Amino acid sequence: MTSAMHPVEKVELMAYLDGELPVERAADVAAHVEQCAECRALAADFGLVSERMAAWQVEPSAAPLTERMNAAAQKHFEERKAREVRAPKFLTLAPPRPLIRRWVWGLTGTFAVLLLVASISIPNLLRSRIASNQATHSPYLAQMDAEKQGGLGAGGAPYAPQHPPGPMIVRTAALTLVSKEFDQARAAIEAAVRQHRGYTAQLTVSGQAGSGQSLTATFRVPADQLEAVMTELKKLGRVEQESKSGEEVTQQYVDLSARLANARRTEQRLNQVLEQRTGKIADVLDVEREIARVGGEIERMEAQLKNLDKQVEFASLQVRLNEEYKAQIEGTPSSIGTRLWNAAGDGYHTLAENLLGLMTFLLSYGPVLLFWGAILYWPARLAWRRLRA
């Protein structure tokens, strides 16, 4: 009974009888069966079972089945022919339906991908378009500015209350640069400013461990030199930000000049009054007080004019210089543990974020998904059954 005594398992014997053993194994089994009475008995049993089972025969199918099938086949082939006539040649080469379906799927997929790409790239494109517009715009502005400044630079009588020769514009510019060689760039900036007869109004350098140094400075450069200085500075590093503005102060200047002229005339008249004094001493004192007041006003207005002149003459240039930070390997010898710790912390946070995100998603979309799932389950099941039928 057991296979330990028996080199051929009974299941194997059955497979042999069924012709289901590979040739080489079948020969072994055949040789064994020759000698083994038990196996022969089992083989006889199997034979008997098959023989008995063969007694269960069924009547042949009736003619209507064949007739109905013939009719169905006729209809099928006619429909197919009709489809082939309608469909173009290439569709009939492959099975028509799945091809169309695949084609539709492909088109839908392509469309979806295009939509995705478009939705990502169009805002970017627009942004770069705007950026380039600005870029093309600024040289034009710069040229205009240069012309205006050229006109202005010729006539500059700072203290005299006279009409300015052209529009007076107070220029300010700001430039943010990133440079790898911080010290070199800083020296070059200062040299450029000096070379163009500018000066430093304010300058701060700061630097923190773990990041590069940065410099913030305000320079004053002659307005007609501003463009040249900026061009030079821009060569020193990558420009991160650049801005320029101009404030028209002509009106203010004219106004101030007129008021100054008036004040001077008042002062003159008061002086004349004082020289030809005929009144009482109280009147004289009043006049002197008035002269002092007007004198103060004149000085203030002169200072304002001077300031305006200077602002117009010297443009203000704000420069921010950042050092491009390079992580230093030798600077962080002991931080492997810390970094692992930080990474573990990050991992934990990411996991928490992810789980939270998933939960948020499930909470916000779960009801909808359940709703649609419930609605679509039966049709989908039906379709699946149909497909498999």
Place this chain on the structure above:
Amino acid sequence: MAPRDITGSEKIGPSRQPLIGRLKVERQMTTDEQLMLEFQRGSHEAFTELFQRYRERIFGFFRRRVNDFASAEELAQETFLGLLRGVTRYEPRALFRTYLYGIALHLLAAHRRKSASRANHGDEITPLSARGDPDAALWVKQAVGRLEEDAREVLMLREYEQLSYTEIASLLRVPINTVRSRLFRARLDLKELLVPQRGNTERGSR
């Protein structure tokens, strides 16, 4: 197990299967798979030939598994209609026979689900054997009906549909070793059911 050829052509065994031998001769002319491909390309003749080859076998398949003639006929018709409808889906990877019996099994399962409330097959017997001994047929049918369902299906596919182990395995979606063990069990059980009643005179019960 060594890989086998599913047509079983390279296997040897006792030549007790005249039916298989006959089928092989048929297939040497034009295989079912070739016919199926022709049918896919639109050949009406190929379909007719396939129908002729399998009409009785598919009808018999259902006739042994459902109780009434009309249902068997309807299911056989449905099987071939399924073949017509699904012709574009057929891929020559599968043996045509496996494919066709796959459709038939699927329809049978659906039919059984529908008539699950009714009595189990094998209980109400309509004697049906046109050829051979009607008593013997009824007796075998009852005995087969008493087998466990899994084992019975394997045994019937083997004995009546003459399918190979590999074909049965892929149809029932079970490993080939499961097919072998179920078949073995079914045959021993059936022997117990069949042999003691009649076999007492022929063989002693072991």
